[in-house]
Amino acid sequence: xxxxxxxxxxxxxxxxxxxxxxxxxxxxxxxxxxxxxxxxxxxxxxxxxxxxxxxxxxxxxxxxxxxxxxxxxxxxxxxxxxxxxxxxxxxxxxxxxxxxxxxxxxxxxxxxxxxxxxxxxxxxxxxxxxxxxxxxxxxxxxxxxxxxxxxxxxxxxxxxxxxxxxxxxxxxxxxxxxxxxxxxxxxxxxxxxxxxxxxxxxxxxxxxxxxxxxxxxxxxxxxxxxxxxxxxxxxxxxxxxxxxxxxxxxxxxxxxxxxxxxxxxxxxxxxxxxxxxxxxxxxxxxxxxxxxxxxxxxxxxxxxxxxxxxxxxxxxxxxxxxxxxxxxxxxxxxxxxxxxxxxxxxxxxxxxxxxxxxxxxxxxxxxxxxxxxxxxxxxxxxxxxxxxxxxxxxxxxxxxxxxxxxxxxxxxxxxxxxxxxxxxxxxxxxxxxxxxxxx
Amino acid sequence: xxxxxxxxxxxxxxxxxxxxxxxxxxxxxxxxxxxxxxxxxxxxxxxxxxxxxxxxxxxxxxxxxxxxxxxxxxxxxxxxxxxxxxxxxxxxxxxxxxxxxxxxxxxxxxxxxxxxxxxxxxxxxxxxxxxxxxxxxxxxxxxxxxxxxxxxxxxxxxxxxxxxxxxxxxxxxxxxxxxxxxxxxxxxxxxxxxxxxxxxxxxxxx
Numbered sequence: 001x002x003x004x005x006x007x008x009x010x011x012x013x014x015x016x017x018x019x020x021x022x023x024x025x026x027x028x029x030x031x032x033x034x035x036x037x038x039x040x041x042x043x044x045x046x047x048x049x050x051x052x053x054x055x056x057x058x059x060x061x062x063x064x065x066x067x068x069x070x071x072x073x074x075x076x077x078x079x080x081x082x083x084x085x086x087x088x089x090x091x092x093x094x095x096x097x098x099x100x101x102x103x104x105x106x107x108x109x110x111x112x113x114x115x116x117x118x119x120x121x122x123x124x125x126x127x128x129x130x131x132x133x134x135x136x137x138x139x140x141x142x143x144x145x146x147x148x149x150x151x152x153x154x155x156x157x158x159x160x161x162x163x164x165x166x167x168x169x170x171x172x173x174x175x176x177x178x179x180x181x182x183x184x185x186x187x188x189x190x191x192x193x194x195x196x197x198x199x200x201x202x203x204x205x206x207x208x209x210x211x212x213x214x215x216x217x218x219x220x221x222x223x224x225x226x227x228x229x230x231x232x233x234x235x236x237x238x239x240x241x242x243x244x245x246x247x248x249x250x251x252x253x254x255x256x257x258x259x260x261x262x263x264x265x266x267x268x269x270x271x272x273x274x275x276x277x278x279x280x281x282x283x284x285x286x287x288x289x290x291x292x293x294x295x296x297x298x299x300x301x302x303x304x305x306x307x308x309x310x311x312x313x314x315x316x317x318x319x320x321x322x323x324x325x326x327x328x329x330x331x332x333x334x335x336x337x338x339x340x341x342x343x344x345x346x347x348x349x350x351x352x353x354x355x356x357x358x359x360x361x362x363x364x365x366x367x368x369x370x371x372x373x374x375x376x377x378x379x380x381x382x383x384x385x386x387x388x389x390x391x392x393x394x395x396x397x398x399x400x401x402x403x404x405x406x407x408x409x410x411x412x413x414x415x416x417x418x419x420x421x422x423x424x425x426x427x428x429x430x431x432x433x434x435x436x437x438x439x
Numbered sequence: 440x441x442x443x444x445x446x447x448x449x450x451x452x453x454x455x456x457x458x459x460x461x462x463x464x465x466x467x468x469x470x471x472x473x474x475x476x477x478x479x480x481x482x483x484x485x486x487x488x489x490x491x492x493x494x495x496x497x498x499x500x501x502x503x504x505x506x507x508x509x510x511x512x513x514x515x516x517x518x519x520x521x522x523x524x525x526x527x528x529x530x531x532x533x534x535x536x537x538x539x540x541x542x543x544x545x546x547x548x549x550x551x552x553x554x555x556x557x558x559x560x561x562x563x564x565x566x567x568x569x570x571x572x573x574x575x576x577x578x579x580x581x582x583x584x585x586x587x588x589x590x591x592x593x594x595x596x597x598x599x600x601x602x603x604x605x606x607x608x609x610x611x612x613x614x615x616x617x618x619x620x621x622x623x624x625x626x627x628x629x630x631x632x633x634x635x636x637x638x639x640x641x642x643x644x645x
Binding site for chain 1: 460462463465468469472494507509525527530565569576580581
């Protein structure tokens with residue numbers, strides 16, 4: 001099927017981040033149409049009808065999220081989550097580098113749909129050169145052209161847009177932690193109930209928090225209609241496209257926009273060019289390391305919000321880190337566990353303690369000191385961190401790579417525990433001293 | 440007089456302005472700390488106290504943020520902070536080798552600073568540039584994929600160009616751009632983070 005990229009259409013276009021280039025390619029036409037021809041409620045309906053689902057990972061219908069904002073609330077906020085920190089995901093990063101205006105346009109339309117007067121783009125702290133700089137410049141350009149500020153395009157609608165830059169914390173990608181961060185507090189997630197952002201969000205006011213890619217889709221839906229969108233991808237429940245980030249041991253790492261519902265095989269071996277020469281595929285993180293692994297037996301699974309849960313994993317933020325037959329799975333999972341141990345915010349005991357325990361146990365397994373009881377202990381710990389025992393899902397995330405790798409690669413753990421070394425020669429000892437430190 | 444621990448009048452004024460930009464004054468705290476670190480290079484207690492005073496909160500609020508976020512330094516760091524990404528993709532791509540080369544060349548491991556104060560080596564969790572693995576964030580600049588030759592070139596460049604990237608640690612105001620400001624820095628195309636390996640339209644699509 002011939003495939004026209006939708007949201008990455010401007011990636012690679014020289015100076016795509018300049019407003020003149022963006023406008024010359026049809027930019028801000030959707031904004032004019034939305035503000036002049038539609039009432040806010042009509043836009044919420046339009047996005048609901050399109051079936052667009054939140055691209056941050058959970059796949060919550062974007063239109064429904066907007067419709068949860070109480071009508072007539074005096075103070076409402078729109079927040080764009082650009083804190084892309086999931087290991088393996090780098091699609092927002094590239095999109096923001098090249099096409100900041102498409103996000104700004106989406107943010108303005110979304111803000112209008114929920115009648116917000118102030119919007120924020122929350123970008124992770126590491127994205128400054130050139131990502132943050134380009135976004136700042138793009139916002140200034142949008143103000144200068146009358147797309148932001150007072151009386152936008154003469155319609156009487158006012159909107160202020162702030163770029164808010166974080167300072168390095170994975171947990172800020174969690175929507176309530178992100179709001180805490182903007183409020184100047186330690187970014188620890190809030191319990192839900194009662195702190196559902198559409199009811200009690202930023203500064204205690206109703207707030208819509210949407211992912212970059214979700215909002216970047218909105219102008220295209222406004223221009224082409226909901227009907228058009230529902231025919232893309234894997235309708236009816238998974239319409240549209242997704243930007244998949246391929247990395248790890250694969251021939252052509254990079255971002256690829258593809259229809260939702262594409263098979264894992266086509267993604268890895270078509271778009272990604274397949275494995276490195278002489279290697280065979282072993283495992284992949286379908287949605288960043290925070291999703292259970294997939295293996296060679298899953299190559300024909302369709303990548304969308306409903307097909308992946310059927311095989312026990314999630315689409316997440318579509319960061320596919322590819323591991324081939326040279327990779328020792330316990331060592332790779334040890335690396336993932338370091339991340340969660342470092343990024344757990346410490347609010348909930350199961351996650352704060354559990355991530356450290358898992359890290360320490362994986363350390364001893366991968367260092368020739370594994371014990372017979374370690375595998376049941378890892379499974380027990382993962383079980384005690386997951387399943388809504390913590391305020392946010394970080395505890396679940398930390399357990400996913402552990403439980404799924406034990407499910408599919410139990411023999412590698414057994415080998416490590418029995419013989420005290422890797423079943424594959426995954427890493428030379430002289431490197432190991434730098435990458436593996438005593439927890 | 441500046442003792443290197445306090446904020447200049449200009450930075451104080453910028454933070455002061457930030458307190459009026461956001462709907463709630465306290466939202467200026469995180470951007471204020473970023474500004475403080477941009478000026479001083481790290482966050483001495485004196486500077487945090489000043490930020491707290493300008494924003495009008497207890498100094499503890501500043502310490503709470505400075506101890507949480509990865510990009511805030513509570514001790515002096517080298518002029519160039521080489522942050523090697525240790526995410527899984529970079530690990531598979533050889534971030535361990537990069538740290539080994541740095542140890543050979545600079546004599547320091549993660550968390551250490553060279554005696555001449557020029558380099559600090561640290562690690563990052565995933566930097567969201569996995570297609571450039573193994574990558575690193577050097578002050579504000581993304582570099583990668585790194586091999587031995589490119590790392591040597593980078594170190595040579597850092598040593599020979601004293602103003603390669605003046606800002607240590609966190610760059611940027613991260614401020615509300617709602618008040619258009621003619622002083623926005625122009626992005627330097629030489630530092631485009633986009634890898635040339637990104638496929639042309641059509642390429643790589645089956």
